[in-house]
Amino acid sequence: MMRKCLPLFLLALLALGSTCFAKDIKVGFVYVSPVGDAGYSYAHDQGRLAVEAMDGVTTSFVESVAEGQDSERVMMNMARKDYDIIFATSYGYMDPMLKVAKEFPNVKFLHCSGYKNAENMANYFGRIYQARYLTGMVAGAMTKSKELGYVAAFPIPEVIRGINAFTLGAQSVNPDVQVRVVWTKTWYDPATEKEAAKSLLDVGCDVIAQHQDSPGPQEAAQERGVWSIGYNSDMSAFAPKSHLTSAVWNWGPFYKEMVQQIIDGTWKAQFYWYGLDHGIVDIAPFGPMVPEDVQKTVLAKKAEIASGAYQVFTGPIKDQAGTEKVAAGAVMSDGDLLGFNWFVQGVVGTLE
């Protein structure tokens, strides 16, 4: 009797073991800056924490990883340590990731903000410009001087796209508005970015928006008693008196979706560019100074964009020189958006 049962018993144990002790899926994240910066990497790390909360998934990360050889080594190290999924969240990780992806075909790679794919490597980004359009509407409604200031990092398509969307949003509620752009050539440098904001305030801007990871511009706006629009995460804590709203990242749902698809085997290595429709981007709660009718208009537009009824870059759109670049009724393609290298009319600044 015992002898007959033993194999069965062992089999049962084995089955039990494989369900109870199934290997956790290991997910690694590579960040370009420290996660404590309240900015870009912080937002990604909030997404990681959402993945960490999933059953059967463990996560870890390496922060402050320089683009180039350092990032290649970090990703290689993760792959060797049997990580199943690797997210790299900065543009400069693209080519290193492609190299590592070729060496580890069984690991799934996801790269943020680039454009290269492989069989086991997808790229993804969020349509933060949709949120920027909405914040532009708020800024346009609140300005008195009709001069908005925009402290921007680098003249690359991602940033240019955001400035253009912000400008179009502001013009949609206040046609004469101008947006003044200052480049800091930094992603995270609180002092420089605050100074840049001050220079915009000096020329009469009364709303400061930013494409930076530090809350420096928010503080500058609050000190002068004017309004500000944040970025990355809800920046109201840094300037409660001036903060109107922020264009924010919400990576959690997307990261969970990707990991779940990989576990289920339904994942595809393609380009994911989700927007308000997937909740990957959003605007932070309005500050108490934003009038209710403005809030209503903005939220109505948000619903329109999320449902696909309205596209941010719908013609007619003119460039700075007044030449019509997008005909009335036409919509810019994703390809054009990804390579955006001109400013729309109403932006004051150069692309250098």
Add this chain to the structure above:
Amino acid sequence: MPAFSAVRRQEPLGWGSCLVFFAALGLAFLVSGTLLAIQGKPALTGLWLLVESAFGSRHALEDCLIKAVPIFLCSLGVGLTFRLQIWNIGAEGQFALGAVGATWAALTFPTWPWYALLPIMLLCASVAGGLWGAIPAVLRLKLRANEIIVSLMLNYVGILILEFLVYGVWKDPGSFGFPMTSEFAPAAVVARIAGTRLNWGLLLCLAIGVLMTVFLRSTRLGYELRACGENVRAARYARMPYAFLVILVMAVSGALAGWAGFLEASAILGRLQPSIMSGYGYTAIVVAWLANLNPLIIAVASFLLAGLRVGMETLQLDLQVPAAFGGIMEGFILLAVLAGGFFSRYRLQMRRAG
């Protein structure tokens, strides 16, 4: 209470200074371990993990060697100027110019075969980096401008030149507006040593390391360099070519940093982009001091520092220690080793009362 006074050693400490070095290292590790424990991380496991992930496998050793190459080249050059009591803080800018020089060659002669192109790239990197290094030397000699300030300021200028080029005329049209040159032709890429992840730049380091040791120990100019460093007045009185030496060491130092820029652009990135600047030029100052300006020890120190940085990444990944901890630990090690240097030169003597 016994009082101590420091007395300069008459004889060099010899192997004893090795002991001092390891004691200092041990102390730095002790402090780091304590810091880990304060964060609620396992201290001993953490330190072991750091060492093991830096030096404990073939992969790890390869990673350390790759990372050590640019640190070594920059440190070797910086160390050479320090010997002469000339303070080159500008390796960062010379590195940038070297990368720019090599990239110019790679983009200008893309169809050349590797045996012609790579030497030209190396030459251009040496000339660009060397000239950049010679500027503070000439200004010091002609205008008595402080070379520390000039070389430091030229860092910013050098990096801006690099950015100007990759944001402007050299920008790859296919990069969606991102600042980077197009990928180099395969002939412009320093090849990997077969069967490893290392590239042949390592051989270049080996050769220049040996050459530098021989130069300093066994040539007349090397002797004069060391003599000028000890006492400029006496050396000048002996008609040693001080001005020539100043320009020479600054140019060589710049050229070596330029080599590092060339290897990073060619072998590691395969193109020029702003993220090539990782602060190796500043790290070099630390390494040169740690190594007491000795070429062999510079090589060891570069390797160890590279190991520390590589190991820190694993420490982050496995224990989720913040990245800043690596910087803190690096600082402690430097502080402890430099403070330990005091005991190599002085000994403590108990002062008797009365």
